[in-house]
Amino acid sequence: MSRINGFIGRRSFLKLSGLVGGSLMWNMQPTLASEANLNPVNSDEALKRLIDGNNRFLRQKRLYPDQSIRRIHSVSQAQHPFVSVLGCADSRVPVEIIFDEGIGDIFDVRVAGNVASDTAIGSLEYATAILGSQLIVVLGHKRCGAVAEALLDETAPGKISMLVDKIKPAVKDIKSKIQNDSDDAVIANIHYQIAKLHENSIILPELQDKGKLKIVGARYDIDSGKVFIVT
Numbered sequence: 001m002s003r004i005n006g007f008i009g010r011r012s013f014l015k016l017s018g019l020v021g022g023s024l025m026w027n028m029q030p031t032l033a034s035e036a037n038l039n040p041v042n043s044d045e046a047l048k049r050l051i052d053g054n055n056r057f058l059r060q061k062r063l064y065p066d067q068s069i070r071r072i073h074s075v076s077q078a079q080h081p082f083v084s085v086l087g088c089a090d091s092r093v094p095v096e097i098i099f100d101e102g103i104g105d106i107f108d109v110r111v112a113g114n115v116a117s118d119t120a121i122g123s124l125e126y127a128t129a130i131l132g133s134q135l136i137v138v139l140g141h142k143r144c145g146a147v148a149e150a151l152l153d154e155t156a157p158g159k160i161s162m163l164v165d166k167i168k169p170a171v172k173d174i175k176s177k178i179q180n181d182s183d184d185a186v187i188a189n190i191h192y193q194i195a196k197l198h199e200n201s202i203i204l205p206e207l208q209d210k211g212k213l214k215i216v217g218a219r220y221d222i223d224s225g226k227v228f229i230v231t
């Protein structure tokens with residue numbers, strides 16, 4: 001098997017994930033995750049670990065786990081992140097810091113507006129089906145600029161518009177009733193992007209059906225540092 005920085009070759013990907021004939025057949029081949037991950041973290045444990053980490057961050061009692069040279073070496077050949085986060089690229093929402101985690105713990109997929117694009121979905125499929133994460137958190141945040149842009153009746157310049165267009169449907173039914181910094185729009189976008197994960201992926205719903213994955217939505221409050229579960 002060819003591996004580069006924890007990634008595996010395409011042939012191994014298909015074989016190990018049981019992707020045969022366009023469907024997942026988990027019983028045909030063991031997954032890389034079940035072969036190599038000796039300490040898998042289930043979705044409930046993963047969510048508790050995140051909430052505990054955010055509470056440490058809030059109380060300024062951070063442990064700064066998994067940030068040593070030893071940790072770098074221990075995950076250099078393979079990664080088994082216990083959670084995947086589809087979060088906004090906003091500089092005020094650094095995922096490892098707000099959850100007090102370290103290297104190899106969180107598979108971060110960050111894009112403005114936490115948009116579930118095809119490339120984001122591909123990354124999340126890799127993190128779950130191959131690397132073994134059993135929890136995806138779609139993490140929106142208070143006062144998200146991308147969501148605020150989607151509330152405007154304007155076309156954003158350049159490729160920003162492509163991004164904003166993927167948020168506009170999430171807020172079209174409520175935008176006439178709310179302010180452009182409304183948490184309602186942020187929460188609507190979290191729900192919408194989760195729905196896109198279900199609609200546009202074959203792998204993620206199958207993992208959910210098999211009890212190997214949960215997807216939850218959460219909102220980060222950039223005023224307080226607290227993460228709220230919204231789904």
Ligand SMILES: [Zn+2]
Nearest residue numbers: 088090144145
């Ligand atoms: Zn944002």
